[in-house]
Amino acid sequence: MHFGLVDIIGLLAAFGTTVSFLPQAIKTIQTKNTSGISLAMYSLFTAGTMLWLAYGIMSGSLPVTIANAITMIFASIILIYKIRYK
Amino acid sequence: MHFGLVDIIGLLAAFGTTVSFLPQAIKTIQTKNTSGISLAMYSLFTAGTMLWLAYGIMSGSLPVTIANAITMIFASIILIYKIRYK
Numbered sequence: 001m002h003f004g005l006v007d008i009i010g011l012l013a014a015f016g017t018t019v020s021f022l023p024q025a026i027k028t029i030q031t032k033n034t035s036g037i038s039l040a041m042y043s044l045f046t047a048g049t050m051l052w053l054a055y056g057i058m059s060g061s062l063p064v065t066i067a068n069a070i071t072m073i074f075a076s077i078i079l080i081y082k083i084r085y086k
Numbered sequence: 087m088h089f090g091l092v093d094i095i096g097l098l099a100a101f102g103t104t105v106s107f108l109p110q111a112i113k114t115i116q117t118k119n120t121s122g123i124s125l126a127m128y129s130l131f132t133a134g135t136m137l138w139l140a141y142g143i144m145s146g147s148l149p150v151t152i153a154n155a156i157t158m159i160f161a162s163i164i165l166i167y168k169i170r171y172k
């Protein structure tokens with residue numbers, strides 16, 4: 001199996017966009033300040049990560065599956081807070 | 087070229103997670119309310135989309151390239167507003 005620069009960039013990209021939702025989830029849980037957060041964004045985004053998760057499982061891609069399972073959890077938390085504390 | 091259910095789910099997923107940042111960008115531009123938005127999230131996320139863009143170009147994936155070019159623009163706008171109106 002060839003594992004080169006392109007793969008490393010892809011893994012770093014997946015790590016960055018996945019982990020980025022953690023500080024947002026922590027901030028939202030701590031402050032309950034969701035006034036500047038878009039409900040449309042998190043509704044669409046959470047649905048999108050669910051589809052990515054299905055795509056990852058169906059296409060047998062472990063990185064896509066894992067990255068989106070984690071992102072979906074973070075996005076769902078932010079969405080629930082947005083609905084509850086809008 | 088076989089184009090089945092899995093591909094359709096993948097395209098819908100890419101569309102959903104890309105387009106979701108548009109309502110957030112519009113809301114942020116209109117309200118300039120960035121108090122609930124995480125600077126760490128948008129710094130990491132914007133950097134992540136840049137890496138995804140590089141990965142898309144280097145691996146020759148048009149969907150990854152296009153989706154992340156668009157998402158990177160939306161995320162950059164939100165990041166700039168967060169830095170300017172925090």
